[in-house]
Amino acid sequence: MSTNTMQKQTKDAAAVTSASAKQQRTGAGTPAQPAQAKLRLSGVAHQYGDGESVLNVLDGLSCTVSAGELVAVVGPSGSGKSTFLSIAGALLTPSSGEVQIGGRSLAGLNARELADLRLHEIGFIFQGANLLPYLKVEEQLRFVAKLGRADKQQAARRADELLERLGLTARRRHYPDKLSGGERQRVAVARALMNDPSVILADEPTASLDADRGRDVTRLLAERVKAEGKAGVIVTHDERILPYCDRVLRLESGRLRED
Amino acid sequence: MFLALREIRFSRTRYVLIVTIMLLVSFLVLFVTGLANGLGNATSSAVRNMPADHFVVQKDSDDRFARSSLNSKQIEEARAVAGTEGSEPLGVQMTTVTKKDSDSKIDIALFGVRADGWVVPKAVEGDTLTDSGKGRVLADRNLAESGVAIGDTIVDTATGMEWTIAGYTENQSYSHMPALWMNDADWAAYRSELMEARGGEQDTSYNAIALRVDGDQVKQLNASLTDASVISKSQAIMAIPGHKAEQSSLLMMIAFLYVISAFVLAVFFYVITIQKTGQFGILKAIGAKTRYLAGSVVAQILVLSIGSLAVGVALVLVMKAMLPAAMPFSLGGDTILLSCGLFLAVALIGGLVSVVKVAKTDALDAIGRAGA
Numbered sequence: 001m002s003t004n005t006m007q008k009q010t011k012d013a014a015a016v017t018s019a020s021a022k023q024q025r026t027g028a029g030t031p032a033q034p035a036q037a038k039l040r041l042s043g044v045a046h047q048y049g050d051g052e053s054v055l056n057v058l059d060g061l062s063c064t065v066s067a068g069e070l071v072a073v074v075g076p077s078g079s080g081k082s083t084f085l086s087i088a089g090a091l092l093t094p095s096s097g098e099v100q101i102g103g104r105s106l107a108g109l110n111a112r113e114l115a116d117l118r119l120h121e122i123g124f125i126f127q128g129a130n131l132l133p134y135l136k137v138e139e140q141l142r143f144v145a146k147l148g149r150a151d152k153q154q155a156a157r158r159a160d161e162l163l164e165r166l167g168l169t170a171r172r173r174h175y176p177d178k179l180s181g182g183e184r185q186r187v188a189v190a191r192a193l194m195n196d197p198s199v200i201l202a203d204e205p206t207a208s209l210d211a212d213r214g215r216d217v218t219r220l221l222a223e224r225v226k227a228e229g230k231a232g233v234i235v236t237h238d239e240r241i242l243p244y245c246d247r248v249l250r251l252e253s254g255r256l257r258e259d
Numbered sequence: 260m261f262l263a264l265r266e267i268r269f270s271r272t273r274y275v276l277i278v279t280i281m282l283l284v285s286f287l288v289l290f291v292t293g294l295a296n297g298l299g300n301a302t303s304s305a306v307r308n309m310p311a312d313h314f315v316v317q318k319d320s321d322d323r324f325a326r327s328s329l330n331s332k333q334i335e336e337a338r339a340v341a342g343t344e345g346s347e348p349l350g351v352q353m354t355t356v357t358k359k360d361s362d363s364k365i366d367i368a369l370f371g372v373r374a375d376g377w378v379v380p381k382a383v384e385g386d387t388l389t390d391s392g393k394g395r396v397l398a399d400r401n402l403a404e405s406g407v408a409i410g411d412t413i414v415d416t417a418t419g420m421e422w423t424i425a426g427y428t429e430n431q432s433y434s435h436m437p438a439l440w441m442n443d444a445d446w447a448a449y450r451s452e453l454m455e456a457r458g459g460e461q462d463t464s465y466n467a468i469a470l471r472v473d474g475d476q477v478k479q480l481n482a483s484l485t486d487a488s489v490i491s492k493s494q495a496i497m498a499i500p501g502h503k504a505e506q507s508s509l510l511m512m513i514a515f516l517y518v519i520s521a522f523v524l525a526v527f528f529y530v531i532t533i534q535k536t537g538q539f540g541i542l543k544a545i546g547a548k549t550r551y552l553a554g555s556v557v558a559q560i561l562v563l564s565i566g567s568l569a570v571g572v573a574l575v576l577v578m579k580a581m582l583p584a585a586m587p588f589s590l591g592g593d594t595i596l597l598s599c600g601l602f603l604a605v606a607l608i609g610g611l612v613s614v615v616k617v618a619k620t621d622a623l624d625a626i627g628r629a630g631a
Contacts (some may be wrong), residue, residue, distance in 0.1 A: 083550070122546075135262075
């Protein structure tokens with residue numbers, strides 16, 4: 001599939017979902033494809049501080065990301081990108097509003113249940129890959145499968161498949177410090193996908209990569225998101241990778257706006 | 260275990276260093292423990308291995324057998340409560356002897372007992388103590404190191420009395436001296452000779468009474484005895500000259516070693532844990548639970564401690580086999596197990612700070628960070 005047709009197809013899909021999101025925001029009607037919406041934030045607000053100096057970081061933010069869709073979230077620093085990612089990633093409970101991941105509302109879940117949900121439903125890709133330095137590439141994947149109590153043989157097959165898809169088969173027995181930056185970030189992508197989550201959240205995944213490698217990683221990520229029907233969100237200020245994303249949302253004054 | 264072992268594999272040098280430190284500390288702990296036990300035996304085994312639970316000593320004798328003297332009236336009083344089965348008069352006297360036809364002096368502790376009584380230790384070689392065997396005594400095997408064999412005659416330097424070694428017993432020493440057991444007739448004879456030589460009174464026939472009694476009898480005895488009191492076996496052992504001083508200083512060393520190892524481990528793991536705070540944040544973000552991560556830290560501590568203990572124990576056993584027999588060193592399997600258990604407990608206490616640190620790490624740290 002060429003990038004062009006891919007983009008065209010997904011643009012249509014994006015139009016549908018953003019429409020449904022708009023409907024939601026105004027509170028009119030139910031979403032068009034409830035099963036397809038893997039990540040949904042509605043009316044999310046978050047404040048820091050208390051008393052006189054309240055900082056409203058997010059203020060009635062809503063968005064929906066569907067299966068097979070890769071969305072970029074951009075915005076100046078201090079606009080609340082990290083807070084958005086923390087809330088979407090079930091790391092932070094918003095002051096108000098609702099978050100749904102894989103069709104399940106996060107309201108009322110305790111810390112343990114949230115950890116379980118992160119393990120099974122969310123794949124994180126962090127800024128600097130953040131692999132464990134003492135695990136070999138394939139062990140990085142086996143480890144998250146082990147955390148998720150996955151069947152060993154199934155996990156081994158999944159790891160093999162992901163390593164092959166991401167072009168890491170030859171590197172499977174290497175430690176992270178023997179990999180290039182791009183390879184490390186690809187391992188991070190594989191790790192995020194390992195437990196077959198509904199949502200992939202990437203925090204500036206290309207920040208430490210040069211342009212070519214950044215594009216490479218994003219292209220692979222977009223490919224996997226499409227192929228496996230994940231809802232992908234990339235928080236970034238790297239303009240070069242935006243062409244690989246289906247939609248670009250701008251975070252401004254606490255809300256997400258279609259670019 | 261998955262993370263614990265792989266991290267040790269990856270950072271080998273770091274962990275080999277800490278294992279070496281722990282190994283040396285655990286070796287020292289075991290060695291000093293063995294020394295403390297050995298010295299404890301050398302000062303007290305004759306009393307410790309006696310099948311008695313309490314002793315009667317004279318009031319104001321500081322619980323010391325050698326300072327206490329009991330007359331026949333007090334022995335009758337004790338017997339009235341505890342019976343013959345529960346009480347055995349005990350003569351204790353430290354003296355110096357020479358092997359006949361030799362000049363080198365040997366310090367010994369004399370114990371005068373009824374030959375058919377229950378305090379007489381078992382002979383492991385030669386004959387045991389009998390009423391009829393006049394002048395035939397039972398000696399601790401350590402006396403053999405001074406060149407005194409079974410059948411040899413020894414001469415008391417104070418009284419000039421002669422005794423023949425009838426047999427050996429084992430683990431019977433008192434205040435670093437081998438114990439020598441004689442029957443009551445010999446004891447009485449020795450005692451009167453000694454008193455005559457010193458010009459003292461005649462009636463003080465024994466020094467203490469070994470008791471096998473229950474709590475009620477102890478109360479009864481304390482009430483009925485005149486000018487004497489009942490002490491427990493451990494009180495009697497603590498009062499043996501030199502015992503308390505040796506044991507308390509060695510115990511202090513051992514206690515300090517435990518404290519030191521706790522701190523060394525605590526600092527090592529705390530520093531490593533602080534270095535890995537970023538990693539723990541990432542792991543929590545991707546869904547690892549605090550319990551899993553804390554378990555991983557604890558598993559590491561256990562692997563390292565057990566590893567160093569195993570080598571430490573092996574080294575101490577090799578050392579033990581190489582030590583000369585005269586060296587007071589005693590380390591039994593139960594003591595090794597107890598020490599290892601304590602060491603593990605101390606290691607875990609040291610690791611507690613790190614576990615708390617892991618628990619406090621926030622998964623939110625993972626977002627917006629450049630590296631772990």
